[in-house]
Amino acid sequence: MEGRIRKRIRIGSRDSRLAVTQSQIVIEAIRKAHPELELELVTMKTTGDKILDKSLDKVGGKGLFVKELDIALREGRIDLSVHSLKDMPMEIPEDLPLIGYSKREDPRDVLILKDGFHMEEECGIIGSSSKRRVLQLKKLYPNLQFETIRGNVQTRIKKMEEQNYNGIVLALAGIKRLGLESIVTRVLSTEEMIPAAGQGILAIQGRRGLDYSFLDTFLNKESEIISTCERAFVTALDGGCSSPIAAYAQIKGNEISLQGLYCEEDSEDIRIGSIHGEVEKAAKLGETLARQLRSGR
Template identity: 60%
Template sequence: MKKAIVIGSRESKLAVIQSQMVISYLEEKRPDLELKLLTMKTTGDKILDQTLDKIGGKGLFVKELDKALLDKKSDVSVHSLKDMPMQIPKELPIIGFSKREDPRDVLILPKGRKQLDFKDPIGCSSRRRMLQLKELFPKAQFQSIRGNVLTRLEKLDHGKYGALILAAAGMKRLGLEERISRYFTIEEILPAPGQGILALQGREGEDYSYLDDFLDQESAYAAIAERAFVKELDGGCSSPTAAYAQVTGDRIFLTGLYYNEESKKYYKGSMEDKVENAKILGIRLAECLGGKKDGHR
């Protein structure tokens, strides 16, 4: 009799595609397993008329999935790492991370439009993006937008926004790469911590060795450094932060951005270290930028 493994996922099309990536891998590598997908609508998916910082932050995207794990209705949850809160329950650890998809942010224009028109607001889901976009587009106006990628695209094409800023990873996984009008470089817009990486979460003490070959060590080092940077700054939805780490051989290079709410300035800098010091590197860069009096770019 095959061992049953239930994969928990948000019910959006993108979340299901991402979970199916894990299922497809296991179907090929582990035919001895019986695989099932359990989808659910999270609190963060239901409340779309308020920004995340006003309704409880990123934890609203994982609460129902966490409960399913604790109740043993599911065995593994698949998340976009950038949507996961910094505090992870000890009993529900992150098992590991997927190979990283394109980490960049992208510009999406309404169907048929070739140029950005500043008379309409740019739909943008995070202050991290807005702060950096103001440097690129001083004339632009921004308006918060919630909902899954397909919902946002529908609002864009119906004339509610002049453009959207989204993650390249989500557009590519949805097969919507042709909608991308411009890729922003990492230097132009530093991504959200973990952008492009999937996090797999399970129960403490259980054997998840069947996922070992799916998991990516370079992504793990990058995720650890980026999340340590944000956690040290106590960053989240209400405190704009950004971080991106690159691994080359046994070295890791981390760039971080921190916005100080009091001084209304942002601070950006980089450091590098050995990969085994990824967490320490994130903390050191956070201490450096968080303690600065005068910003630099």
């Protein structure tokens, strides 16, 4: 079966509503291009979904969101897995390569506030598990306080409604995929809030040696180039969960531009820079901007 298109494809996913919705996007694309294939969705709860009382950098980083799916891929219980690229570790196992990427959904972040709360005028508490988001929001709203909040989209919304949070920050891509745009209070521009690397892009991970040609009509070349640039920037900065890092690349014609943010661990000294060049040099551009920001240039 290795190396050939199978008649039955098992797609692995985290069991949150958003993860399942994103996996269904991939399933529908495969079904449209290859109606002859039998498709099965296999969901599972990852370690990252179970540990909600600690920040990711204290319990093992983003790898906790893929651990169980990686094991299932290796054991042949699934044939591919679907992830939000921003949640993927920078180091990808050689035997479980990233097959490709979806077209990018809106990469911006959004604020969701309790009814009647005006963050420009009042002090309040905003929930976010992302140092990247917190540091950038502090510049926009110095009057606010920030506390850690973990969980999937619905869990965070429920915590905001029931606990001592005046608002939360989430990725617009997930909100749109769940059809929840009506609860968004404010969309933050990419200049106000540089997104996480890969935000809005779905990554498909597979097992080395299998034939994934049935994905050809779904995979997006522009997203591949953008992802290469953004992830090269993060990798060059040894990016994990401990240091706030943001990266946002855009392609126009044969040129790619990258905006990056870096802040050393336990510091609030944000360094922001940009670079542009030919798309063929996407990875090199990411690495170059990382060096510039790290050296303070």
